[in-house]
Amino acid sequence: xxxxxxxxxxxxxxxxxxxxxxxxxxxxxxxxxxxxxxxxxxxxxxxxxxxxxxxxxxxxxxxxxxxxxxxxxxxxxxxxxxxxxxxxxxxxxxxxxxxxxxxxxxxxxxxxxxxxxxxxxxxxxxxxxxxxxxxxxxxx
Numbered sequence: 001x002x003x004x005x006x007x008x009x010x011x012x013x014x015x016x017x018x019x020x021x022x023x024x025x026x027x028x029x030x031x032x033x034x035x036x037x038x039x040x041x042x043x044x045x046x047x048x049x050x051x052x053x054x055x056x057x058x059x060x061x062x063x064x065x066x067x068x069x070x071x072x073x074x075x076x077x078x079x080x081x082x083x084x085x086x087x088x089x090x091x092x093x094x095x096x097x098x099x100x101x102x103x104x105x106x107x108x109x110x111x112x113x114x115x116x117x118x119x120x121x122x123x124x125x126x127x128x129x130x131x132x133x134x135x136x137x138x139x140x
Contacts, residue, residue, distance in 0.1 A: 005079050005086045012082045015132050019074040019122035023106045024066075027122065032062040078120050080136055085110060087118060095140035101130045108133065 004013060039054030079086040085093040093112060102109040103126040110118045110133060123129045 007081060008083065011084075013079060014082060014136055015080045016077055017080070017108075017120050017123060017129055018077040020106075020124035021070075021074055023124050024070065024074055024122045027106050028062055028066040032059045035059075035062055073121060076121070080133060082136065083140060085118075085133065087120075091118065093118065095137045098133065098137040101133050101137075103127065103130055 004016075007013065035058030036055040039058045040051045041054075043054045044051040076088045078088070082095075084095055085098070087093070093110060093116075097112045097114065099111050099113045102111065104119075106122050106126060108120040108123055108126050108129040110120070112118075120129060
């Protein structure tokens with residue numbers, strides 16, 4: 001969903017948030033490094049003389065996963081209006097229902113007053129994304 005959503009009469013589009021390709025790649029490199037370290041450690045601990053295969057397996061798994069879901073994950077766009085946050089799959093969160101916005105690595109997590117949680121993944125600048133949503137929610 002990258003197109004501008006259908007807005008209600010009088011509703012204004014303030015910002016759009018899409019996944020950033022560079023951030024996506026950096027996060028997957030970090031996951032591959034962490035997975036490599038953990039898997040090699042587990043294999044070494046188990047006494048496997050070929051602990052290096054944990055590195056190969058982890059990098060391979062993260063690479064395949066990253067390539068497989070890249071188009072989908074980077075294709076998600078969230079739209080912020082003066083009334084709501086509109087996400088992929090017809091999700092719509094009223095700004096009056098936004099309780100808080102957290103940042104988790106490259107994602108902004110929107111938590112609603114009803115306890116629902118939504119992730120805006122692979123944001124280039126999570127602090128800016130968080131600030132824009134919080135500002136719009138405070139004004140709503």
